[in-house]
Every structure is written in C-alpha cells, then in structure tokens.
Amino acid sequence: MRYALRAEWTKLWTVPGTAWLLLGAVVGTAGLGALAAAACSPGECGADPTRTSLTGIHIGQSVVAILAVLAIGGEYATGMMRVTLAAIPRRPAVLAAKAAVLAAVVVPAAAVAVPASLLSGDTPSLSGGPVLRAALGSVLYLLLVALLALGVATVVRHPAAAIGCVLGLLYLFPIVAAAMADPDWQRRLEKVGPMSAGQSIQATTGLDGLPVGPWAGLGVLALWAAGALLAGALALQARDA
Amino acid sequence: MTTDATIEVRGLRKRYGPHLALDGMTFTVRPGQVTGFVGPNGAGKSTTMRVILGLDRADGGSALVGGRPYRSLTHPLRVVGSLLDAGALQPSRTARNHLLWLAHSQGLGAARVDEVLDIVGLASVARRRAGGFSLGMRQRLGIAAALLGDPAAVLLDEPFNGMDPEGIIWTRGVLRSLAAEGRAVLVSSHLMGELQGTADHVVIAGRGRVVADATVADLLAAAAGGRVTVRTTAPGAGAVLAEAGATVTPAGPDALTVSGLAAEEVTGLLGARRVPFSEVSAHRATLEDAYLELTRDAVDFRGAAS
CATH class of the missing domain: 3.40.50.300 (P-loop containing nucleotide triphosphate hydrolases)
Structure with a gap:
C-alpha cells in the first residue's frame, strides 16, 4: 500500500492538469461566491447569506469531479491502466491509493476555497456554530463528491462518459424535483439526491424547513460516495484490465 | 535479479x-x-x-x-x-x-x-x-x-x-x-x-x-529439407538427376530445386555427364519459410489468419 500511495502521488503531480484544476477549484468556488455576495447589498442576501456566499461550490464540485475522473479515467483512456495494474496487481490497493491522494489534495484546496468564499461574503462571524458547521461541511462535501466521481469513473472507465454520469447524478435529482408538481415528491427527491441532500450542510437558517437535516444530508452523500467506491472496487476486481 | x-x-x-x-x-x-x-x-x-x-x-x-x-x-x-x-x-x-x-x-x-x-x-x-x-x-x-x-x-x-x-x-x-x-x-x-x-x-x-x-535450429533444418538449388539451362539436367533418384522441380526459367541428393552428389553427377551448370547451392531456409511450411497444412489456421 505504501508503494501504491507513493506511485499515485507521483502520478498526480507529474501531469500539469492537477495543479491547474486545483487552482480552478479554489478560484471558481471563491470567485462565484464573492460574485453572488456582491450581487446583493448587505443585509439583503436572501434568508441565508452564508449559503449565498457558498454558491461557488457548484463550480468547485464540477472541477473536483473532473480531477477525480481523470485520476482513473485518464489511465483507461490511454491504456496506461494496464501498466498500473501490472506494477501493482493488488487492485483494491490501487483504488484506495487513488482515493487517498485525491483526498490529500482536495481537502487542502477546499479548505482554502471555502473560507475565502465566506470571508468575501456577507456572513456572520466564522466562529458562529452553524457557519462553522457549514464551512467544515462544505470542505467534506467537496471531498465526498471527489470520491463519488472516482468510484463512478472506475465503473464507467471512459472519462467523458464518467463526467457526464457524475454531473447527471448530482444535478438530476434537483432538476427532476423542480419539475414535480407534488411537493411531497419534491422533498423526497431532494432528500435522496447526492447534491441536494449533501448541500443541506450549508444551511444556517430555516433548518426545520429542510427536506433533510445538515449532517444527515451530508451522510446521504457519504453513502452515495461509499456505494460508488464499492461498485468501482468490485468492477476493478472482477473485470479484465 | x-x-x-x-x-x-x-x-x-x-x-x-x-x-x-x-x-x-x-x-x-x-x-x-x-x-x-x-x-x-x-x-x-x-x-x-x-x-x-x-x-x-x-x-x-x-x-x-x-x-x-x-x-x-x-x-x-x-x-x-x-x-x-x-x-x-x-x-x-x-x-x-x-x-x-x-x-x-x-x-x-x-x-x-x-x-x-x-x-x-x-x-x-x-x-x-x-x-x-x-x-x-x-x-x-x-x-x-x-x-x-x-x-x-x-x-x-x-x-x-x-x-x-x-x-x-x-x-x-x-x-x-x-x-x-x-x-x-x-x-x-x-x-x-x-x-x-x-x-x-x-x-x-x-x-x-x-x-x-x-x-530455431530445428525449424530451419526441417524447412530446408536437404534441398539443393541448381542453376542450369541445359534441358537434360532434370532427367540426369531424376535417374539418380532425386526429386526435381523447376524453380524458375534457369533453376531446379533438387531433393534427395546432397550438393556434392549433384555436382558430381552433372560433371560426370557433362551437363553445364553455373551454380549448385544447398537451399538455405529462412524462418519465414519454416513458418509457411508449418502453417501450410493448417487450413483452418490460414483461414483464421485472414
């Protein structure tokens, strides 16, 4: 496992895309957050100004998903996956190492992007309980989206198709929910969708009205991520390289 | 290692x-x-x-x-x-x-x-x-x-x-x-x-x-099959060698492929009967020849190759 980690870490930092994507995730998240906050005058940033400042998470999650998909899909696309599996035949170790190095770069990037978003916005002090929870939760949210994308890409293999699947999984539930006339069904869909449920971690006001509580919502996303990784591990183990 | x-x-x-x-x-x-x-x-x-x-x-x-x-x-x-x-x-x-x-x-x-x-x-x-x-x-x-x-x-x-x-x-x-x-x-x-x-x-x-x-050595020996190439335009050459028990097949306008006789025997025979020839050489097989030889009979296999 130690050698798999070392190899994946070297791989990640020897393609120029990694640094650019991480920079993109930070700038995109903080930039869109600042823009959304600037678009409203202080005191009028909706019912939940913290959540408004964290709007940039939509850009951040897309970029992080691309980074995660490329971590394995890029190898399938070029055929390099066979070289990897010939070097490290223990396949679960390969996937675990990829997940670990992704976490090791996504968490720091998110830990810069999220506070930067909040500082630029009209949010109450970061030390406040709900705001701190929203901030910490948003960092974990980005990590979980990355792991979900890694799992999906391991199953799908093809990078473009994998990105499509991940964005579909994230956005399909809220889009279908919005099209539903029945409010009960809307809430049900928002409760189980990885993005809609996961982003309830950002809510600081009106918690009683949410389809799912903040931590429970993040838990739903965690289940999605765990399920995707498990499916990826099983597919990786069972299929020919 | x-x-x-x-x-x-x-x-x-x-x-x-x-x-x-x-x-x-x-x-x-x-x-x-x-x-x-x-x-x-x-x-x-x-x-x-x-x-x-x-x-x-x-x-x-x-x-x-x-x-x-x-x-x-x-x-x-x-x-x-x-x-x-x-x-x-x-x-x-x-x-x-x-x-x-x-x-x-x-x-x-x-x-x-x-x-x-x-x-x-x-x-x-x-x-x-x-x-x-x-x-x-x-x-x-x-x-x-x-x-x-x-x-x-x-x-x-x-x-x-x-x-x-x-x-x-x-x-x-x-x-x-x-x-x-x-x-x-x-x-x-x-x-x-x-x-x-x-x-x-x-x-x-x-x-x-x-x-x-x-x-590779065995393959090449098998493919060569002890054949000898004779360069001659003399019409009687084939008959002389066939009489001595060799199998003779034409290999182009001025060449014969002979099997069943060593190169020295071929030169000896042709010389004794005064049949003119310009060259006698033992057939050198290539791996390519050996490959074709081996796969010629496998009709199935050739069909699969195409």
Whole structure:
C-alpha cells in the first residue's frame, strides 16, 4: 500500500492538469461566491447569506469531479491502466491509493476555497456554530463528491462518459424535483439526491424547513460516495484490465 | 535479479463471447533464451501475455512465473518486466516522470530511472513530454520501463512495431544481451522474419493454441529439407538427376530445386555427364519459410489468419 500511495502521488503531480484544476477549484468556488455576495447589498442576501456566499461550490464540485475522473479515467483512456495494474496487481490497493491522494489534495484546496468564499461574503462571524458547521461541511462535501466521481469513473472507465454520469447524478435529482408538481415528491427527491441532500450542510437558517437535516444530508452523500467506491472496487476486481 | 523466472503457460483457455481467444495454450519460456512468440493477429499472443501478467483472467489453465502466479508477487516489476503497448502512457507526462512513478511503485528511486534512460538512449529527451515522442521512441521508453526493476524475465509484445531499421537492430541487440545475462525473454511478433537471428526458440501460435514449439535450429533444418538449388539451362539436367533418384522441380526459367541428393552428389553427377551448370547451392531456409511450411497444412489456421 505504501508503494501504491507513493506511485499515485507521483502520478498526480507529474501531469500539469492537477495543479491547474486545483487552482480552478479554489478560484471558481471563491470567485462565484464573492460574485453572488456582491450581487446583493448587505443585509439583503436572501434568508441565508452564508449559503449565498457558498454558491461557488457548484463550480468547485464540477472541477473536483473532473480531477477525480481523470485520476482513473485518464489511465483507461490511454491504456496506461494496464501498466498500473501490472506494477501493482493488488487492485483494491490501487483504488484506495487513488482515493487517498485525491483526498490529500482536495481537502487542502477546499479548505482554502471555502473560507475565502465566506470571508468575501456577507456572513456572520466564522466562529458562529452553524457557519462553522457549514464551512467544515462544505470542505467534506467537496471531498465526498471527489470520491463519488472516482468510484463512478472506475465503473464507467471512459472519462467523458464518467463526467457526464457524475454531473447527471448530482444535478438530476434537483432538476427532476423542480419539475414535480407534488411537493411531497419534491422533498423526497431532494432528500435522496447526492447534491441536494449533501448541500443541506450549508444551511444556517430555516433548518426545520429542510427536506433533510445538515449532517444527515451530508451522510446521504457519504453513502452515495461509499456505494460508488464499492461498485468501482468490485468492477476493478472482477473485470479484465 | 531474482533467480528463477521460468514462465510456464499450461492449458490456458479464454473465451470472449462467441470468440475462443485461447484454446489450451501451452508453452514454457526458459531463462537464458529469447523465445519468439509468433502467429497472425488474433492468434492469442497478446491475450496470453495479459493472462501471464495477471491483467486478464483465463477461464482455465494456469500461467506461473518462477512457480508463482504473477498477481502474488510483491514487487512484480522486479521479477517480470513487460511492454504490452508503447502508446499506453499519459502524453502530458515527461518520459522521466513516467518511469519515476513506476519506479516508486516498486520501491525504486530516481537513480534507477536515469540508468534505464541511459540504457535505451533517451537520456537527452528524458524531460520532454512522452506525448511528443515518435512510435520508435515510445517503444524505447516502454523497453526502459520493462528493464526498470532489473527483472529475471522480460515480456515484450510486438516491440519492433513502428521502429526504423536502426531501432530494430538495436532492439535485437537488447534482446540478445538480456538472454545472455540469463534472463527469460518472451517476444511476440506477427512477422517471423523479425525474429531471425534473435530468437533461440520459437512458439508458433494459431487460433489460441500452439501450432509449433521448437528451437530455431530445428525449424530451419526441417524447412530446408536437404534441398539443393541448381542453376542450369541445359534441358537434360532434370532427367540426369531424376535417374539418380532425386526429386526435381523447376524453380524458375534457369533453376531446379533438387531433393534427395546432397550438393556434392549433384555436382558430381552433372560433371560426370557433362551437363553445364553455373551454380549448385544447398537451399538455405529462412524462418519465414519454416513458418509457411508449418502453417501450410493448417487450413483452418490460414483461414483464421485472414
């Protein structure tokens, strides 16, 4: 496992895309957050100004998903996956190492992007309980989206198709929910969708009205991520390289 | 380099849907020899190599390296080096960094990377993106990756593809020296001629199984079949030789192929009967001839090749 980690870490930092994507995730998240906050005058940033400042998470999650998909899909696309599996035949170790190095770069990037978003916005002090929870939760949210994308890409293999699947999984539930006339069904869909449920971690006001509580919502996303990784591990183990 | 890395392939079977890719493939790759693995595209060479490397699972049979399945090896590249596809790299990574992550996966360092880059002659372009490499340069990079762990066995799938003549000569030299160092070398090709002067042993595959498995010396002797070529325009030459018990077949306007008589006997006979001739030579078979000879009867196999 130690050698798999070392190899994946070297791989990640020897393609120029990694640094650019991480920079993109930070700038995109903080930039869109600042823009959304600037678009409203202080005191009028909706019912939940913290959540408004964290709007940039939509850009951040897309970029992080691309980074995660490329971590394995890029190898399938070029055929390099066979070289990897010939070097490290223990396949679960390969996937675990990829997940670990992704976490090791996504968490720091998110830990810069999220506070930067909040500082630029009209949010109450970061030390406040709900705001701190929203901030910490948003960092974990980005990590979980990355792991979900890694799992999906391991199953799908093809990078473009994998990105499509991940964005579909994230956005399909809220889009279908919005099209539903029945409010009960809307809430049900928002409760189980990885993005809609996961982003309830950002809510600081009106918690009683949410389809799912903040931590429970993040838990739903965690289940999605765990399920995707498990499916990826099983597919990786069972299929020919 | 660990000691024993004999590769033993026993009765491999594999089916992709309706297509039977491997049908009892069986052979052994011994240390100190270059074993050529020849056959038309689709004969199962690449599939066999992927099964040996634990990448594809066979439906039946076994493939062992030094008595162990590849997937049980802790640092496999230190036992078996391989090159399956020279294009299997991410184009934006430099040649050196491609080898560096591989080295790290085996607990090796950058010093070994620079050594193999030197061996394959890519040191001067080591920090250039591999995506910009010609196919020949990628083949060299792939060979560098195969040598990284100083392995006791080396597997190369079609390493001559895309190489210029200089590259082909260089690759042959590498294969010869790897075998001379006591390593087991398996090298596949769909062109028998590429292996002439390189392989000691040849395994010919067709339709997922072994059609022939012999030393190169035996194959060449069998293909030559003791035939002699006579250059003559004299009309009576054929009759004279046939009288002496030889089988004579015309081989062009001024040549006859004679079997059943040694070259000295042919010269003696023709001289005694004063039949003019310009040349008598023992037929030299090429590996290509041997290959065609062996596969001529296998109608099935030829159908499969097309």
